[in-house]
Amino acid sequence: MAWDPAARQHGRGTGDQLRWDRAGCGYYNFNKRTVFDFFRDVADNGWEAAISDRLEWSRMRMDPTDIADVTGYTYTFLVNGKPPKANWTALFKKGERVRLRFINGSAMTYFDVRIPGLKMTVVQADGQDVQPVAVDELRVAVAETYDVIVEPEGDRAYTLFAEAMDRSGYARGTLAPRAGLSAPVPERRPRPLLTMADMGMAHAPMSGPQPAGMAGMDHDGQTEAMHGMAHGAMDADNANDMTAMMHGPDDHGPSTDMIAMMPKNRLNEPGIGLENSGRRVLVYTDLRSAEPGYDLREPDREIELHLTGNMQRFIWSFDGKKSSEAKSIRLRYGERVRFTFVNDTMMNHPLHLHGVFSELDNGAGAYKPRKHVINVKPAERLSFEVTADALGEWAFHCHLLYHMEAGMFRKFVVAKDIAASS
Numbered sequence: 408m409a410w411d412p413a414a415r416q417h418g419r420g421t422g423d424q425l426r427w428d429r430a431g432c433g434y435y436n437f438n439k440r441t442v443f444d445f446f447r448d449v450a451d452n453g454w455e456a457a458i459s460d461r462l463e464w465s466r467m468r469m470d471p472t473d474i475a476d477v478t479g480y481t482y483t484f485l486v487n488g489k490p491p492k493a494n495w496t497a498l499f500k501k502g503e504r505v506r507l508r509f510i511n512g513s514a515m516t517y518f519d520v521r522i523p524g525l526k527m528t529v530v531q532a533d534g535q536d537v538q539p540v541a542v543d544e545l546r547v548a549v550a551e552t553y554d555v556i557v558e559p560e561g562d563r564a565y566t567l568f569a570e571a572m573d574r575s576g577y578a579r580g581t582l583a584p585r586a587g588l589s590a591p592v593p594e595r596r597p598r599p600l601l602t603m604a605d606m607g608m609a610h611a612p613m614s615g616p617q618p619a620g621m622a623g624m625d626h627d628g629q630t631e632a633m634h635g636m637a638h639g640a641m642d643a644d645n646a647n648d649m650t651a652m653m654h655g656p657d658d659h660g661p662s663t664d665m666i667a668m669m670p671k672n673r674l675n676e677p678g679i680g681l682e683n684s685g686r687r688v689l690v691y692t693d694l695r696s697a698e699p700g701y702d703l704r705e706p707d708r709e710i711e712l713h714l715t716g717n718m719q720r721f722i723w724s725f726d727g728k729k730s731s732e733a734k735s736i737r738l739r740y741g742e743r744v745r746f747t748f749v750n751d752t753m754m755n756h757p758l759h760l761h762g763v764f765s766e767l768d769n770g771a772g773a774y775k776p777r778k779h780v781i782n783v784k785p786a787e788r789l790s791f792e793v794t795a796d797a798l799g800e801w802a803f804h805c806h807l808l809y810h811m812e813a814g815m816f817r818k819f820v821v822a823k824d825i826a827a828s829s
């Protein structure tokens with residue numbers, strides 16, 4: 408059974424949407440914080456902290472509610488082509504174990520999937536068997552797939568609930584013993600807020616005074632000075648955190664409006680809005696391949712790529728270069744390569760390297776999960792390994808459609824003779 412929370416737009420073509428998006432990052436962000444939120448922050452944290460926090464966000468030309476580029480205001484979210492009211496339903500027989508395949512077929516939306524009242528046992532990720540892990544909820548990035556096994560009981564219906572990551576809408580279906588039944592649809596949760604950790608400050612508190620430029624934003628072209636400052640600002644806590652690394656000297660040029668000063672491994676985090684939920688949420692460190700990898704060689708070399716962007720101009724890129732300005736990535740047939748991604752933006756990016764498996768370096772040793780799409784969280788640094796066993800030209804891109812269109816795309820070539828290939 409396939410469940411495909413695809414998204415449908417109201418009457419606008421893709422090109423038009425992209426243009427509207429470019430009108431400003433806040434254009435569709437109706438979740439913006441209000442003056443009432445501001446006074447609540449003042450009551451909670453005091454004037455100085457609240458004002459300092461606002462200034463920091465406005466300097467970045469962003470808002471802490473910028474979780475998604477396109478929201479539920481524009482989209483109606485669907486399960487197998489059906490909007491929430493039409494309630495797509497799958498029938499089960501009493502005592503049956505049911506395998507559900509969640510495919511995020513949307514263009515721009517991450518979904519948080521749960522079935523209130525049922526544990527889900529994840530058995531496959533991106534079509535590859537994994538060691539079973541029981542969870543209450545899982546985040547499915549764009550183009551990821553997960554298979555879960557559920558054991559519905561009794562003469563009752565269960566709601567399949569797929570809430571958009573920014574909480575602006577949801578897709579919904581039902582699992583029931585017969586047609587026409589339905590279960591309550593959960594309340595949507597409050598919208599999550601980005602934190603200073605999402606800006607690459609590994610342990611910086613969300614509120615409280617921040618020295619100007621701490622986040623590594625390019626304010627009036629002073630990026631180099633801020634690199635120096637951030638070194639000085641590194642506290643003992645950060646210095647002891649072995650998963651956090653200082654960003655290198657490259658600021659990726661003018662098409663980049665931020666770098667993460669302290670990118671870190673976030674594979675054991677459930678992601679924004681799912682922290683402290685009280686539910687068991689799938690994390691990338693849970694994923695262990697059912698079988699050991701077939702190529703256990705150490706990589707011959709490492710390729711590091713930074714995920715970069717400029718929110719205001721809606722430019723998305725790798726290493727500050729749009730696809731039109733960049734050379735292809737070349738791998739020699741048969742070689743083993745480690746890729747390392749550093750996300751210098753405050754958004755999640757689901758990255759897809761075509762043609763080969765991406766074996767996620769999540770501490771599982773020989774049992775690294777083999778993925779097609781790897782989600783990289785804001786300010787995250789992660790690695791995966793690849794065996795270049797598929798000759799030809801392939802695509803490598805962010806799976807958020809508008810990010811790919813805007814330039815977060817590279818050609819990737821596997822050839823017997825790298826020098827001779829085009």
Ligand SMILES: [Cu+2]
Pocket residue numbers: 723755756757805806807810811815
């Ligand atoms: Cu992206």
